[in-house]
Amino acid sequence: MSATPSLYTGSIRIIDVEDAHVAHNYHPLPVVIAKGEGVWVTDVEGKRYLDLLSAYSALNFGHGHPALLAAATEQLGRLTLTSRAYHNDRLGVFAAALAKLCGKDLVLPMNTGAEAVETGIKVARAWAYRVKGVTPDAATVVVANGNFHGRTTTIVGFSDDPQARDDFGPYAAGFVSVPFGDAAAIEAAITPDTAAVLLEPIQGEGGVVIPPVGYLRAVREICDRHNVLFIADEIQSGLGRVGETFACDREGVVPDLYLLGKALGGGILPVSAVVGNADVLGVIRPGEHGSTFGGNPLAAAVGLRVVEMLDTGEFQRRASALGEHLEAKLDELVGHGVTTVRIAGLWAGVDIDPAYGTGREIAEKLLARGVLVKDTHGQTIRIAPPLVIRATELDWAVEQLKLVLAD
Known part of the structure; x- marks a missing residue:
């Protein structure tokens, strides 16, 4: 039974309806946004607001960027979903462009950021067993205190934020936490069973916590010396946000795996990816990992346009x-x-x-x-406006x- 339109008019009434029927896993600010353009959004009562959050960096190019809307609209009229049971004519083009942007060989497409992180963990473990020779089921991943990589049960298991972690156990084993910004602590935590070091180059949810200069270079050198993968979670920090294509670029560092999401979907739909070279990402075999929607033609069309926009360097500058x-x-x-x-x-x-x-x-x-x-x-x-904002x-x-x- 559909409700009459009047039931949902007025911000107070809309918030009441949402509170009554949507699980309370968020505590939103009391505003009901109805439309957006560029860096501005408008609520249901016609008041305008300057958006300095950008949906946690998912809207790096602003609300309704014409080039992204055009890519989505054109693809909507052609083909939106095939699953990976078949090839589609957009995925390969998107993957080639994204791999080139990252300086890598392969792309494993997913949907959400948390899926990208989970995928990166699976890849690292498979690489540890199949390439490095770690004893089965013994692989560990070094992570940083204060991290935020998502909210799946695996990921919150190695969070030290009580709000994210408490009452969701038992948790998966295989993670070792060390202080963020302390390269020596990472080296001390590495054993012959270590598969990877998983880090946010800048911790966004933690409050835009920036590590000491030289930290990422030290992590890269440590990982190389110990034959350990360096996985960079660039889901919030990547794709132009920090004035470079990736936050790792600030120190001239290239990780073994990039974890990407948020802005990769242009603020239109969820698109994420793990990007790496064939000697690492190539360990995944058919049937071992997948997603019905991952790599769908609509996502690929929008993602390709995002990559093309970043290729100009305009947004980074x-x-x-x-x-x-x-x-x-x-x-x-x-x-x-x-x-x-x-x-x-x-x-x-x-x-x-x-x-x-x-x-x-x-x-x-x-x-x-x-x-x-x-x-x-x-x-x-946190302040993270769309990159199209003006100085004024x-x-x-x-x-x-x-x-x-x-x-």
Whole structure:
């Protein structure tokens, strides 16, 4: 039985309906977005907001980018899904372009970021047994404290965030956690059974935590010396966000496997991938891993256009230049309600002085002023606008934050 349209009009009523019928696995800000264009979204009552979250970097190119909509619309009229039981005419072209962007041979397409991480873990274990010669069922993966790689039961098992981990066990064995940013701790954790080191080059959910300069280079050297795979989770940090194509590029480092997602789908649909060379990713055999929707023609068409847009370097350059502009503006707030600013490209973690409120409280006050951000870990707000944002829009957003802190 369908409800009358009036049942769902007005933001308060819509939120009430959602609360009544959607599981409470999120705590959204009290705004109901109805449409978006570029860096701006509009709620059901017609109020506009500057989007500084970009759906956790899934909207790197903004809402409704014309080139991405055109790619999706054209493909919608042709073919959307075949499963991998058959070939389709879009997947190979997309995979070739993405592999070239990454400097690798092969692409294993999936849908969500968590699927990419799970796939990377499976590949690393298979490589350990079939190539490195690790004893069956003994392979381990070194991970970092403060990580966020997704929310499957395997992944939350090696999280140290109680909110993500508590009450979801028992957990899978085979993971060893060390402090993030400490290369010596990684080396100390490696044994003959170690298959891989799995890291976010920058920890996004942790509050845009940037490791010391030289850390990624040290990790690469350690992995090479011990015959261990280096897996870089670039799901949030990759595809232009930090002013380079990948966060690993900031140190000239190439991992054995890239884990990609979010922006790869252009903000239109979920697209993820594991990208690596044949000597690693080639260990997976037919029937051992898959996805009904992974590599579907619609996803491949949109993903191909994303790669083509990144090939120009325009978005990387914008993120770099505008990130420097944003950093200068945010630094002015340190000591005036802000304790610390961490920034890489157009991706910032801003720690709020507890005397001025929690991150959630500041996010709600910014919402009232037409700016959308999201809090994390109590006192931090994250800023990650679409890469198409203008300097004047960043200035306006920082001015709103300044006014909120002054209140």
